[in-house]
Amino acid sequence: MTQTRGSAIERIGAARGDPSLAILTGFHAIKHAVRFGAELRDVVAVDPGEVDALAAQLAPDVADALRSRLQRVDDAALRELTRLPVTGRVVALARRPPDRVGELAAGPGGPDPVVLLEEPRHLGNVGACVRVAAAAGAAALATTGIADPWHPDAIRGAAGLQFALPVGRLESARQVRRPLVAVDPGGEPLRAGLVPAGAVLAFGSERRGLSDELRARAAVTVALPMRPGVSSLNLAAAVAAVLYGLRLSR
Numbered sequence: 723m724t725q726t727r728g729s730a731i732e733r734i735g736a737a738r739g740d741p742s743l744a745i746l747t748g749f750h751a752i753k754h755a756v757r758f759g760a761e762l763r764d765v766v767a768v769d770p771g772e773v774d775a776l777a778a779q780l781a782p783d784v785a786d787a788l789r790s791r792l793q794r795v796d797d798a799a800l801r802e803l804t805r806l807p808v809t810g811r812v813v814a815l816a817r818r819p820p821d822r823v824g825e826l827a828a829g830p831g832g833p834d835p836v837v838l839l840e841e842p843r844h845l846g847n848v849g850a851c852v853r854v855a856a857a858a859g860a861a862a863l864a865t866t867g868i869a870d871p872w873h874p875d876a877i878r879g880a881a882g883l884q885f886a887l888p889v890g891r892l893e894s895a896r897q898v899r900r901p902l903v904a905v906d907p908g909g910e911p912l913r914a915g916l917v918p919a920g921a922v923l924a925f926g927s928e929r930r931g932l933s934d935e936l937r938a939r940a941a942v943t944v945a946l947p948m949r950p951g952v953s954s955l956n957l958a959a960a961v962a963a964v965l966y967g968l969r970l971s972r
């Protein structure tokens with residue numbers, strides 16, 4: 723570990739908005755990223771000893787990779803970088819893997835579903851969707867619209883699990899060539915057999931739900947039954963319920 727300032731912080735600061743790089747804030751995001759193959763370029767922490775101890779205790783499999791890159795920075799520099807309160811005490815920079823979701827959505831693929839988020843708005847929600855897609859074994863997660871699923875806030879929300887499955891952006895749902903399933907409160911109650919293997923499961927935006935165009939393109943529309951009076955579930959809760967419903971019914 724070296725006492726340092728300057729260059730690593732500058733590289734991380736300059737990486738905002740660079741589509742080839744990922745900024746990872748917090749220990750768990752960095753841990754997952756390394757565990758799923760990310761090559762770290764820089765790791766900066768207010769207290770490298772604290773990060774080293776956490777790694778030894780919670781994730782010995784990634785401890786060496788972290789230790790070899792850890793650099794000390796002062797609290798103010800880190801806070802300015804992350805624009806976070808005193809939480810985010812460790813930040814790393816890694817290269818993003820190439821975006822393969824267009825190719826995956828267009829190909830026949832395997833039996834695992836692909837999650838498609840149509841124009842999601844909240845980066846925390848996008849991150850929560852990535853996290854559950856990784857945990858439930860989805861083949862990939864794609865988004866349309868402006869929200870970047872690799873934005874630092876989405877990476878934090880996903881605890882770095884963008885590295886565990888292909889995650890990226892589609893220009894449009896028209897690129898999808900697999901069976902397209904709309905997930906919408908107005909659909910048929912979800913049951914085993916309704917969703918074909920290898921389907922793309924499309925979820926709508928938080929405010930507006932699915933577009934008319936996407937609904938019209940879907941082979942089937944499925945719903946999670948709800949108690950009368952409840953209009954919808956949170957986006958990430960709906961993704962979790964559908965993925966685990968399918969997984970447990972297999």
Ligand SMILES: C[S@@+](CC[C@H](N)C(=O)[O-])C[C@H]1O[C@@H](n2cnc3c(N)ncnc32)[C@H](O)[C@@H]1O
Binds near residue numbers: 906908926929954960
């Ligand atoms: C917060 S909801 C959108 C609510 C929106 N006002 C609407 O009318 O659809 C975000 C997305 O989660 C999914 N969702 C939420 N509750 C659902 C349910 N009960 N059944 C199926 N999908 C649901 C849908 O894909 C929906 O577009």
